[in-house]
Amino acid sequence: xxxxxxxxxxxxxxxxxxxxxxxxxxxxxxxPLLIYTPIISFLIITNISNSKNGLISAVVYLIFGxxxxxxxxxxxHRFVFHYHPRSNIGKRIHWTFHxxxxxxxxxxxxxxxxxxxxxxxxxxxxxxxxxxxxxPSNRLxxxxxxxGYLAYDTMHYAFHHFTFRNKILLALKSHHMKHHYQDPNKGxxxxxxxxxxxxxxxxxKKN
Numbered sequence: 001x002x003x004x005x006x007x008x009x010x011x012x013x014x015x016x017x018x019x020x021x022x023x024x025x026x027x028x029x030x031x032p033l034l035i036y037t038p039i040i041s042f043l044i045i046t047n048i049s050n051s052k053n054g055l056i057s058a059v060v061y062l063i064f065g066x067x068x069x070x071x072x073x074x075x076x077h078r079f080v081f082h083y084h085p086r087s088n089i090g091k092r093i094h095w096t097f098h099x100x101x102x103x104x105x106x107x108x109x110x111x112x113x114x115x116x117x118x119x120x121x122x123x124x125x126x127x128x129x130x131x132x133x134x135x136p137s138n139r140l141x142x143x144x145x146x147x148g149y150l151a152y153d154t155m156h157y158a159f160h161h162f163t164f165r166n167k168i169l170l171a172l173k174s175h176h177m178k179h180h181y182q183d184p185n186k187g188x189x190x191x192x193x194x195x196x197x198x199x200x201x202x203x204x205k206k207n
Contacts (some may be wrong), residue, residue: 001199007104008180009160016200018073024116025096026109029157036117036122036146047136057117061137065144072145077188105180106160112153121145152191159190180205 016022048058081098085091093101113121117147125145128183129138159173172193179187186201187193196202 001090006102008106009104010106011104012107012109013100013104015100023113023145027112027114029108029112029154031115032112032118032150032153035119036150040143040146040150043139047139050136057137058140061140062081062144062147065141065146066148068141069145069148069152070189071149071195073191074189074199078201082184082188101127102180102184108157108161110159112161118149122149129130148191156190175203 012026014022015025021125039197044058048055069158083094085094091099101107105108111116126138129142129145132138132174133141155169155172156176159176164170172191175187175193175196176190182203187196188201189196193202
């Protein structure tokens, strides 16, 4: 069996020949925090007092939004990022969006989602939540969802570049490293392993 290429260096391969597209495909890990933290803070502060049941209701919607993010993260990773198209164009698109991360897992400029992708996606999710959840609960739910996203992005970068002493973070890092170096068809959760356990895509304790 041919061994698949994996670089363990912090290096960035060229994905796009167009200089602008290439630049937009790279981002420092802290950029999403700078973009979304003010937005999330504004939504929480301006809408928490409008919640029908006050603080308790607001916190509940924030928690539900966070939980929904962990499920979304799992489903996107498993069924979108790890979808294997048959056409050459499809394979190229798949490699551009996720395959490159498995080939260059320590590329520090491609470990968090670039704003060119995350901004349209977050706008889409906000629109969907606005259609399905009444105001202002939709904004609080969205805020919890985006808090989960920021946790995911930050943890993903940290798992590839930092070491930990905390047992929970060590376990999550091990879970994600097994996804890269042991079996990419398991371990789809990054910020949480709960959905891997529920859907039986986690790693056995013997591994």
